[in-house]
Amino acid sequence: MTSGMPPKSGDTPNEHACAARVTGGAAAGAVAPRRLQRAGSAAVLLAVLPACLLPVALPGTLIAAALAGCRDEGPDRAHLDERHRDGFGGLIRSADPAEPVDVDRAASDPDALVRAVRVPHHRVAEALGAHVFRATSSVDATVTGGSEPEAREQLDVSARIEYAEPQRFRALVESSADYGREIIFADGQLYLRPRYGAFHRRAPSDEHEPASWRDDIYAELAGHLELLAPGLAVRDGGAADVGGRPARRIELVRAETPRQMPVTSAPQRAWRKSVEVESLSGEVFLDRETGVPLRARLEGVAHAQRDQRLVRMHIVVEHFIEGIGQAVAIAAPPEDQWIDTPVRSREVAEREHLLEDIAQPARPAPTPENTPTGASGEGRPGRRRAAPEETP
Numbered sequence: 001m002t003s004g005m006p007p008k009s010g011d012t013p014n015e016h017a018c019a020a021r022v023t024g025g026a027a028a029g030a031v032a033p034r035r036l037q038r039a040g041s042a043a044v045l046l047a048v049l050p051a052c053l054l055p056v057a058l059p060g061t062l063i064a065a066a067l068a069g070c071r072d073e074g075p076d077r078a079h080l081d082e083r084h085r086d087g088f089g090g091l092i093r094s095a096d097p098a099e100p101v102d103v104d105r106a107a108s109d110p111d112a113l114v115r116a117v118r119v120p121h122h123r124v125a126e127a128l129g130a131h132v133f134r135a136t137s138s139v140d141a142t143v144t145g146g147s148e149p150e151a152r153e154q155l156d157v158s159a160r161i162e163y164a165e166p167q168r169f170r171a172l173v174e175s176s177a178d179y180g181r182e183i184i185f186a187d188g189q190l191y192l193r194p195r196y197g198a199f200h201r202r203a204p205s206d207e208h209e210p211a212s213w214r215d216d217i218y219a220e221l222a223g224h225l226e227l228l229a230p231g232l233a234v235r236d237g238g239a240a241d242v243g244g245r246p247a248r249r250i251e252l253v254r255a256e257t258p259r260q261m262p263v264t265s266a267p268q269r270a271w272r273k274s275v276e277v278e279s280l281s282g283e284v285f286l287d288r289e290t291g292v293p294l295r296a297r298l299e300g301v302a303h304a305q306r307d308q309r310l311v312r313m314h315i316v317v318e319h320f321i322e323g324i325g326q327a328v329a330i331a332a333p334p335e336d337q338w339i340d341t342p343v344r345s346r347e348v349a350e351r352e353h354l355l356e357d358i359a360q361p362a363r364p365a366p367t368p369e370n371t372p373t374g375a376s377g378e379g380r381p382g383r384r385r386a387a388p389e390e391t392p
Contacts, residue, residue, distance in 0.1 A: 101291025103248050107236040113250060116291050117225050121218035122211040125163055127290040132323045133161040135220040140314040159217050164328040171217050185210045186332040199338035221296055221319040228300045230261050231277020242285045242294040243322060252282035252298060274305040294321050
């Protein structure tokens with residue numbers, strides 16, 4: 001059965017849930033999104049873990065650069081979103097036209113299932129209307145071999161989107177690495193804040209920006225499933241019911257024979273050619289009407305070679321969509337909680353967007369130690385005028 005939600009050309013989850021825009025998550029995916037794509041051991045991991053994405057909220061952290069969802073959508077595609085075309089050797093993803101979600105085929109074809117999971121949130125929202133999305137992911141990475149000592153780190157990410165309509169939503173990403181981001185879109189204004197700090201209020205930079213944030217945060221499951229795809233096989237679990245909606249249950253198992261997967265030519269992602277899946281299990285419930293993954297659980301262990309060292313990752317992801325069609329109340333934050341930053345510094349944002357895999361962030365993420373407190377700016381407690389380079 002082909003769902004009534006055919007993804008448009010270029011539809012793919014932005015490379016963060018996981019979580020490197022994770023906030024900073026989302027993709028935010030083995031580690032997080034664009035502004036979301038997750039110390040002894042941190043220095044080692046930063047040097048050796050695969051820099052695939054940054055979940056929306058973890059700029060500069062160890063696993064964030066290494067594990068996050070590692071969303072890679074096929075030959076020479078460095079997925080960001082449909083507004084960015086690849087003129088940089090695969091560093092920015094230009095997506096090929098996507099096929100409609102075929103629920104029946106996804107129950108027997110792992111590639112069809114991956115395509116269904118990769119449908120971005122703005123398409124999901126068009127199909128479902130008001131709803132609440134939430135997801136959690138955990139990546140436990142161990143690095144061995146070479147001249148450096150063994151290093152280990154774990155990154156836990158949680159993501160949530162409360163969606164009322166295209167012009168009104170709230171999104172939140174948090175991680176165990178003490179990074180995070182909250183985004184509210186209401187009354188035509190974006191309110192964005194890091195985990196520790198005030199909201200920055202501004203108009204969207206273009207008509208697509210609000211949806212791009214949601215796409216990044218939502219991509220947690222897709223990013224991790226793509227990383228494990230070489231070892232993915234599926235089994236038809238039959239008809240099911242999820243929250244009163246007819247669904248198709250699809251079991252995830254480890255393939256007896258590894259599958260050959262297309263890998264981008266970008267040198268920064270060459271490590272993906274060495275990914276081997278040791279174990280994989282889980283289930284995905286696809287909505288019978290729309291093909292949207294209403295509920296999913298993924299667990300797997302994989303390893304890959306990176307800079308002559310072995311990176312072994314244990315990944316667990318859970319994904320839920322609830323409250324479909326129910327009213328969601330979204331309001332702008334109180335006036336004493338935001339800073340008015342009407343002009344966005346595109347130079348810094350674009351620099352981080354393009355170089356997130358090959359350069360450190362231009363500035364550290366705010367923490368309780370480096371975030372100013374006290375009265376300033378407009379004379380309101382905790383308020384101050386943001387410099388252009390601080391604008392989210």
